[in-house]
Amino acid sequence: MAKRVRVGVIGLGFAGTEHLKGYRATAAAEAEVVALCDLQSDLLASKAQEFGIKKTFTNYHKMLQMDGLDAVDVCIPNDLHAPATLDSLRAGKHVICEKPPARSAKEARQMADMARKMGKTLMYAVVLRFTSAAQYLKRCINDGMLGDIYWGRTVYHRRRGIPIGAKAWFVDKKRAGGGSLIDIGVHALDLAWWLMGAPKPKSVCGASYTKFAHLVPPSVHYNVEDSAFAMVRFVNDATLILECSWSLNQAGGSIQQLAGTKGGAEMHPLKIFTETDGVLADLMPQPAGNDWYGDEVRHFAVSIQNRRQPLATAEQGVQLMQMLDAVYESQRTGREVRIR
């Protein structure tokens, strides 16, 4: 049996805690969390106790020096994704890094190059790829049920839901890299793009809006978009429409729609639009629920054990960030932006 991957988790907020639950519930045979790191010592102590982990650090550089650490799980604010990932890779560790991959494609490029140079796994934690519905639909697509997918629409709207309070870093462009687009738009974009086969992006036309600053207390520095809209063209001529918001006068919710030459599909809830014997038919598959975060971190550990590329690769992280960068550039310039 392969050796369990020994993991240190940096950042014990929402994401770090979900990952810890996943390691405990679903990935226990493949991975073992051996160290925790957070700047907040009270939080660190309480999570160490809750999850029974002995080694704790308030400085991740110290954690990287400990013996017997194989991998690092990066769950800290977006501005620290690149530095913590680069430091961990340089120290010879495999890395799983939370979404968004980074604040820009430039940072994601450095991360991918470092992973290649060090010969280590870098996986991005794009958890929506790991829901049982997404996994099932991906298998149907791989089996050819939709034919060639040439159109997609992906939406993630909140009617009201700007992250402030203890999470105020989310609304500071310098720290987060952007607003609703880089926070939740990235989930919607990544899921539909992956289902479409992750074609190489060619150009993006986008717009973004900041219309809800009045909902944010004056003490919070709010300089990001609360909604963003875009159309992405790919080199295979497919197009994808993206809509996302933290605050928009629409019903909140998420949907992914795909259309191909043989069939179509929709998620939330999952539907497959097909045709049998010349008759249009809708399927409503109901895969049993799963532990998304657990399956995600287990996949990370198994990829390391088997020396296989993970499902969400470092190079995909670069392309994802190129698309997000291009939405912001298109808003700034008022033009369609080419991606090279």
Ligand SMILES: NC(=O)c1ccc[n+]([C@@H]2O[C@H](COP(=O)([O-])OP(=O)(O)OC[C@H]3O[C@@H](n4cnc5c(N)ncnc54)[C@H](O)[C@@H]3O)[C@@H](O)[C@H]2O)c1
């Ligand atoms: N996949 C998902 O569903 C999901 C959900 C939420 C957040 N995220 C992502 O996870 C990351 C963290 O988000 P969150 O909601 O958990 O944030 P959070 O603010 O709740 O938690 C971040 C934690 O990191 C700690 N931290 C900050 N700087 C640190 C440092 N230098 N060293 C060690 N610890 C440090 C903070 O003390 C805090 O406990 C973000 O990139 C976010 O986009 C992903």
